Amino acid sequence: MTANTATARRLLRREARATRRGPAIALAVVLTVLLLVLLGGTVGWSLDEGFRTQVRAWFAPVAAIAHTAPALLTAGAVLVALALLLLGAAVLPGRRARRTRLDARAALVIDDGVLADAVADGVARRLGVPRGQVRVTVGRRTVLIRVTPTSGVPVDPAAAEDAAGRVLDEAGFRLSPRVQVAPEGVIA
Template identity: 40%
Template sequence: MSTDHLLRRVARRETHSSKAVPAVVTAVLVILACAYAGTEVVLAMLGMRPLLAAPGDMGAALVAVSTVAAAWLIVGGVVVALIGVLLVVVALRASRRPRRTLHSDRTVVVVDDRVIASALARRAADAAGVDPDATLVTVGRRTAEVRLTPTSGLPVDREAVVTAVDDEIARSDARPPLRSRTTIERTGKVGA
């Protein structure tokens, strides 16, 4: 296995969450249902009392489903369909953790999105000449949104803030790449 392939595999493992928990829960539920059905069949073959219902009684209940009110059948069908849709969504969703990889020639560098947000907030605050507490940065899947509240009475050079944020994003060379969206509030706050 090449080093590049190994590093990509480690990066993927660190930036995506495992789907083992939902798979194990589903498998355990299916195993329990099969074990119950098998137990009922064995008990019926031995002529012993069933735990809940004999296999013949379960078959008769399935045949008698047509006599149940249509509303109950619809509700049951909707519940089963929702469980199926939920399982499909869990299987197909991206399951990306809020982490990114940074460029490195020798190793894998994985950084939490909060660290990137903190660095962007610091650079935006420095470029705007405001307190870092007046800057809020949220990092999404593809976008870093910077919201800056200026000090009351002091203008903020929007282009300098955008340039500083974009420069910080370019310097980090994070994967997947980020685009910035900068918003400067119209009303300022009193103090530094």
């Protein structure tokens, strides 16, 4: 493996993965606000007797409920779920709606929407239906093709699957096409 291939693979991986900037900023803002509130509460608690009595009055019902087993179990379950969510956001890779391919001459990044449009164009051309009657959704491993036929004109699902497979092979992506033909057609 050459240095250029390693660099291209690293760039492709970077383009296909989403950053965690948004969740990290949101968590930092929430923690900053909570820490500022805690700091203000601590200062108020230490300096003002009236503030202490008011805070005790606010938290008296919470303290009574907090000593029950169901409340402790619920709070624990919520905190564990939040911790698992944050851990998952930190560790699991985010995925953008993009496909990558590396060949001998170039590194290629294709958006799933562009791939779906190419498949829809190929299927519509092969079946002889207007482009607006073919909808394509690109998933992680499959391509779902929904065809609404023109009323009275039959549609061959095998031909649609063959056309989609041909477009995907030309693009160099190994996805399995699935075809759904609407039971009722549209009037042309």
